[in-house]
Amino acid sequence: MNDLTSANSELIALASRVKEASRHVRLASAQQKNDALGYMAEGLERSIEEILAANADDIARARGEGMPSGQVDRLALNEARVKDMAAQVLEVAALADPVGQVTRGYRLPNGLAVSRERVPLGVVGIIYENRPNVTSDAAALCLKSGNAAFLRGSSAAFSSNRAIALVLSEALVKAGLPRDAVALVPDASRESAVAFMRLRGYIDCLIPRGGRSLIAAIEEHATVPYIIDGEGNCHIFVDASADLGAAERIVRNAKVQRPSVCNAVETVLVHRAVAAEFLPRMDGFLAEVEIHGDETTCRAIPRAIAATDEDWATEYLDLKLAVRVVESLDEAVDHISRYGTGHSEAILTNDYANASRFMREVDAAAVLVNASTRFVDGNQLGLGAEIGISTQKLHARGPMGLEALTTERYVIEGNGQVRG
Numbered sequence: 001m002n003d004l005t006s007a008n009s010e011l012i013a014l015a016s017r018v019k020e021a022s023r024h025v026r027l028a029s030a031q032q033k034n035d036a037l038g039y040m041a042e043g044l045e046r047s048i049e050e051i052l053a054a055n056a057d058d059i060a061r062a063r064g065e066g067m068p069s070g071q072v073d074r075l076a077l078n079e080a081r082v083k084d085m086a087a088q089v090l091e092v093a094a095l096a097d098p099v100g101q102v103t104r105g106y107r108l109p110n111g112l113a114v115s116r117e118r119v120p121l122g123v124v125g126i127i128y129e130n131r132p133n134v135t136s137d138a139a140a141l142c143l144k145s146g147n148a149a150f151l152r153g154s155s156a157a158f159s160s161n162r163a164i165a166l167v168l169s170e171a172l173v174k175a176g177l178p179r180d181a182v183a184l185v186p187d188a189s190r191e192s193a194v195a196f197m198r199l200r201g202y203i204d205c206l207i208p209r210g211g212r213s214l215i216a217a218i219e220e221h222a223t224v225p226y227i228i229d230g231e232g233n234c235h236i237f238v239d240a241s242a243d244l245g246a247a248e249r250i251v252r253n254a255k256v257q258r259p260s261v262c263n264a265v266e267t268v269l270v271h272r273a274v275a276a277e278f279l280p281r282m283d284g285f286l287a288e289v290e291i292h293g294d295e296t297t298c299r300a301i302p303r304a305i306a307a308t309d310e311d312w313a314t315e316y317l318d319l320k321l322a323v324r325v326v327e328s329l330d331e332a333v334d335h336i337s338r339y340g341t342g343h344s345e346a347i348l349t350n351d352y353a354n355a356s357r358f359m360r361e362v363d364a365a366a367v368l369v370n371a372s373t374r375f376v377d378g379n380q381l382g383l384g385a386e387i388g389i390s391t392q393k394l395h396a397r398g399p400m401g402l403e404a405l406t407t408e409r410y411v412i413e414g415n416g417q418v419r420g
Contacts, residue, residue, distance in 0.1 A: 010187075011187070011199075012202075014180070014185065016202065018183045019122075019123055021179075021181040022120070022122050022148035025178070026099075026119075026120050026146050028177060030099075033143055034144075036174070036177055037140055037171075039171035040139070040171040041086040042086075044082060044085055044086040044089065045086045051082055052077060052079065053163075054160050055075075055160040058075060058132075058158065058159045058160050059075060067156065068318070070317045073260045075130045075156055077160060085137070088136070089136055089140040089385075092384035092402070093140075097144065098145055098406050099118060100119075102117045103117065104116045111414065111415065113413040113414070115411045118403070118406040119406060120145055121147050121204045121405055121407055122147060122205075124142050124147045124203075124204065124405060125150045125152065125196065125205070125207070126151050126387065127152045127197070127206065127208045127209070128151075128153055128210055129154045129209065130156050130210075132157045132161050135151060135160075135165055137386065139182040141387045142405060143181065145406050149182045150196075150202075152184075152193060152196045154188060155188035155189070162184060165184040169182050197221045198222070198223045198224070204225070205224070205225055205226070205227065206218070206227075207227050207387055208226065208388075210229075211231070212231060215230065215231070227390050227392055227396055229400075230341055230342065230343060230390070230391030231315045233314070234265050234266055234340075234345065235265065235266070235269060235335070235336050235346070236254060236347075236348060237270075237271075237329070237349075238268065238269065238278060238348050239329065239347055239348060239354055240274055240351075248281060248285050250372050251265065251268055251285075254346070254373045254374055255286065257372075260317045262317075263376045263389070264374065265346075266314065266316050267323070269323075269325075269326050269336075270323065271325075271326060276300070279300035280300055280301070282323065283300070283301040290305065290319060291322075292306070292323070294307055294323070296325040307323075307324070312324070333357075333358065333361050337363070341391055342365055343364060343365055343376070343391055344366040344367075344368065345362045345373075346368035346369070347359075347367075349369070349370070355370075365391055365397045376389065387400045387405065388400050
């Protein structure tokens with residue numbers, strides 16, 4: 001079934017248990033799944049002290065190993081963040097159950113009744129870096145959509161993930177569901193990651209959440225179907241007609257509110273018509289941000305660093321921002337087409353025609369008009385939580401919630417018809 005060696009026998013044994021658990025979750029009622037989600041939220045709130053103690057160990061080790069501050073922020077938990085994790089689990093519980101939902105129904109001339117309905121994927125494998133909140137988000141979404149969650153976190157967050165996963169599995173048992181419907185791989189080595197990617201026959205869909213190196217590893221090693229949760233080299237274009245006061249608030253929010261996440265803005269494109277006014281304002285309202293700019297930007301913001309071609313392609317995930325002055329909407333769209341990663345792109349404008357053109361011509365999972373890129377998040381868009389933001393185009397694209405964790409099947413009902 002696999003090219004895995006005998007050294008991975010424990011992983012295969014765990015994968016087998018998760019596969020078996022998925023059969024039970026697939027048949028669970030909406031009420032039973034919601035009960036389990038409620039127990040999960042209660043357990044997270046009740047276990048804050050234990051979770052934070054485990055997270056403190058991870059943070060201390062990460063800092064000792066010289067982890068960059070942006071990545072430490074992704075790793076760090078506090079009481080408010082754990083409570084938010086619990087709240088998002090409850091938000092998922094409150095959503096409609098997608099399993100069994102009929103998306104289309106019709107009757108053929110021969111009398112056959114044909115319908116398409118949503119069914120679970122089976123075992124969803126999630127391989128992720130640093131962010132321990134993914135453990136609870138992924139588990140909640142997988143459970144609600146009738147799937148088993150097979151989790152492989154990073155070594156940096158291992159203690160945090162283990163503490164959270166323990167709470168979640170105990171909640172499953174309390175609700176009468178198999179413990180292994182949420183399972184965390186106990187080995188965080190690179191070898192185990194590669195073996196996890198090759199669990200063909202056990203994992204039905206693999207979703208990576210991490211940086212460029214993880215995505216490259218998936219593309220090189222994975223033998224199971226996967227959905228890429230890609231990089232977020234996100235842009236904001238400040239058009240000539242933009243409300244510059246609103247632009248200040250939006251750009252600052254998109255860069256500073258939480259710079260270490262994939263929907264933070266990494267490049268701001270400024271129309272030359274407003275550059276002389278807006279660039280000096282950026283120097284003030286982004287005082288804590290390191291700016292890498294083109295020649296015009298560097299003249300207007302003396303502290304700016306001359307941008308290289310690499311800057312336009314960089315997902316900083318930090319308090320750094322690339323800024324370029326463009327002559328037109330066409331030039332802005334061309335820049336995004338060349339350097340964007342298909343994640344989230346925004347235009348700030350009061351010109352309806354330009355907004356329409358931007359939405360039509362920019363190819364990305366999400367396009368925004370007069371709003372921060374930080375809104376491209378499952379929780380913010382009414383999905384309860386998200387298991388990732390897909391930058392692919394097949395099956396799922398953009399923030400992936402419950403529906404993205406289901407597939408559709410045909411149900412055909414007849415009364416004796418045969419094909420002639």
